[in-house]
Amino acid sequence: MNEKNREIIGIKGLSKTFTTQKGDQFLAVDNISLRIFKNSFTCIVGPSGCGKSTVLRIAAGLEKASAGTVHYCCSPVTKPCGEIGLVFQEYSLFPWMTVLDNVAAGPEFAGINKKKRHHxxxxxxxxxxxxxxxxxxxxELSGGMRQRVAIARALANEPxxxxxxEPFGALDAHTRILLQQELLRVWELTRKTIILVTxxxxxxxxxxxxILVMSxxxxxxxxxxxxxxxxxxxRANPTFGALxxxxxxxLGNGTVKQLP
Incomplete structure (x- = not known):
């Protein structure tokens, strides 16, 4: 099989029901099935509260599904694993560590010696x-700089x-565009499989x-x-604007026109 056509994440019949403190239940995600292929770049869009982040957290092993399955390379995902990294909108950096030590934190926890992990x-x-x-x-860093470090830290775990x-959700428009360009450059260098909620x-x-469009x-x-x-x-390309x-x-009303 062509490497780029190899499924790396498989989600089948995924549903998630939450229970409130009052005991009420609500269905957040309903019967999602999708295939993510190796080296691909996938974005998930949808209205607020539609369960985009819930799907991501289940795929990362941080949440349990109420029904359905998530597989990484045919193995079930039931807990966090080193092969799947996660970058949040909040930068989640350790404030007492330098930038270098933040990026090296994962390898340090994995027992990698200091010289190699810093290198x-x-x-x-x-x-x-x-x-x-x-x-x-x-x-001492701006928001955009902290997010760059967060991305480097995730990559250092070699997922x-x-x-x-929503990695760029808290940034101003100009910084956001710059980091989009940086992320594409990093993706082209590493060819990691990326799933991004926005x-x-x-x-x-x-x-x-x-692009996966959620209801x-x-x-x-x-x-x-x-x-x-x-x-x-x-963005000046008419095809970009049409899409x-x-x-x-x-997202607005469920009607889709056929693109030329």
Missing amino acids: DAMDYLCMVNMEEFKNAYPH DVLLMD HSVDEAVFLADE SRPGHIRKIIRVDMKRPRS TDNILRE
Whole structure:
């Protein structure tokens, strides 16, 4: 089988029901099935509260599904594992550690010796253009810089799959665009499989090979859209605008026009 056509994450019949403190139950995610292929870049978009982050957390092994299964390379995902990394919107850096030690934290917990983990951490800091700040502390960095470090830290664990939950949601528009470009550059260098949750349709069209459009709660996959545009993508391209408009229509009222 062609490596790029090899399934790396398989989700089948996934549902999640939450119970409130009062004992009421509500269905957050309903019967989601999808296949994610190796080296691909997938974005998930949908209304607030539709279960995008829930799907990601279950895929990372941080939440238990109420029904259905998640598999990584044909093995069931029931708890966090090193092959699947997660980057949150919150930077989740250790405030008492330097940038270098933050990036090296995962390998340190895995028992990698200091010389090697710092050497590898520097490689990843160079990859995200943060090597000059290796001795800085998180509070000394801007939001965009902290998110670069968070991405480097996730990569330092050498996962096969990188799950990203609104990683640029807290950033200003200009910084967000710059980090989108940086993320694509890192993806092209590493060819990690990336699944990114975002509220921004523009961001999804700019980044993804494939866009999963989710419904309102209970969330399910309403449409899977293949983005057949060469990179780098220009937002001035009429096809870019048409696809963005098409997805917004799908999110807004469920009607989709056929693109030329």
